[in-house]
Amino acid sequence: MDRFNFDEIIDRRNTYSVKYQALKALFGREDITPLWVADMEFRSPECIRAKLEEYVNSGIYGYDAEPPQMKPAIAQWLLQEHGWKVDCSWISFIPGIVRGIGLAVNFFTKPGDKVVVQSPVYHPFTNVPKGNGRIVLRNPLKDRKMDLDHLDSMLTAEGPVKMLILCSPHNPGGYLWSREDLIQLAEICHRHGTLVIADEIHSDLCLWGNRNISFASVSEKAAENSITFGAPSKTFNIPGFASSFSVIPNPKLAKPFYEWLEANEFSSPSVFASVGMITAFTEGKPWRDAALRYIEKNILYLEDKFAAFRAGGVQLVKPVRPQSSYLVWLDCRDLLRRLAGKDDLKPEDQALLEDYFVNKVKVGLNTGVMFGPEGLGYMRLNAGCPRSMLEFDLPEVK
Ligand SMILES: Cc1ncc(COP(=O)(O)O)c(C=O)c1O
Known part of the structure; x- marks a missing residue:
């Protein structure tokens, strides 16, 4: 059995987490899976908690x-x-x-x-x-x-x-x-x-x-x-x-x-x-190494999922495989072309992509254009989470 449990779902609502607290303000609804801001859903290494426990339990927090x-x-x-x-x-x-x-x-x-x-x-x-x-x-x-x-x-x-x-x-x-x-x-x-x-x-x-x-x-x-x-x-x-x-x-x-x-x-x-x-x-190295192996499997899982999401013979979302980090840059330009019903994408079309992911897939991602105009047609997904959080359906696009 693995020493670390990355499958555990931890309820982070009401834990001062921006990822959860800002859902309504950013996405207009709270009933979505947050896969945006870049922190992970994994409990941090136990060695860190144990070390800080000594300090917290001392009850004195001077300079x-x-x-x-x-x-x-x-x-x-x-x-x-x-x-x-x-x-x-x-x-x-x-x-x-x-x-x-x-x-x-x-x-x-x-x-x-x-x-x-x-x-x-x-x-x-x-x-x-x-x-x-x-x-x-x-x-x-x-x-x-x-x-x-x-x-x-x-x-x-x-x-x-x-x-x-x-x-x-x-x-x-x-x-x-x-x-x-x-x-x-x-x-x-x-x-x-x-x-x-x-x-x-x-x-x-x-x-x-x-x-x-x-x-x-x-x-x-x-x-x-x-x-x-x-x-x-x-x-x-x-x-x-x-x-x-x-x-x-x-x-x-x-x-x-x-x-x-x-x-x-x-x-x-x-x-x-x-x-x-x-x-x-x-x-922390053993924890980090194990977390990376888990994240690689998450990315492979996402690649398979998006490979099967097609219309008219075209793969609609192409994840860019990250060489480093748990953030996955999703090339959704073919999906957006389909949603917009045209080939020539304009900045105002990005809202269709955002709407698809929030209101149809029910996930909160970072919209590509926040990283610059070159991000038109892209979304960023945080795969630093239990695999079950990535088991969302991708509703068909006409
Ligand atoms: C490239 C990069 N720099 C900095 C940060 C944030 O760092 P900090 O929280 O230390 O300000 C992030 C967080 O996503 C990041 O991706």
């Missing part, structure tokens, strides 16, 4: 001190999982990755500065710089790869461009970038004076035997000109702890940024964040 084991635990994890040798002096605690991106945007750029994102991409990459009065430029992916020629010419035409936010592995597609592409990206951004923020939150969720390559490890130019953000949050299902870290090999970037974080106490973890992270990285 927290960062445990001396935290940075070595992060460095050891990066070495063991990614072959990336990191010095502890390069590391700082960060209270969540989106917040980290906000802090970096505020520290390294000014209002009116330009920031590049490679869309379709995790929406806060666009919303955070925009919300801080920065100009966001899009370098859309081409055939599910970074369009590095376009990036180079855009940085020349639009320069100076202060920052590029890299999603590696990529959300929503679950793509891993090749070493060659990362080296070329580092070279282009270095040449144009564009700082790379590498968000590697999904890097510990590689599937099918894939390996992640840490951006900063690919070349000296990458190490010199980047800030990497990582976290145990997705991998061990502890995003509620707001526990993340940054790695900056270049002291010219690290020193002023880390001094500023410290001056504002942004780099002080809570006990949940620090002890949760240490325990995840030192004791």
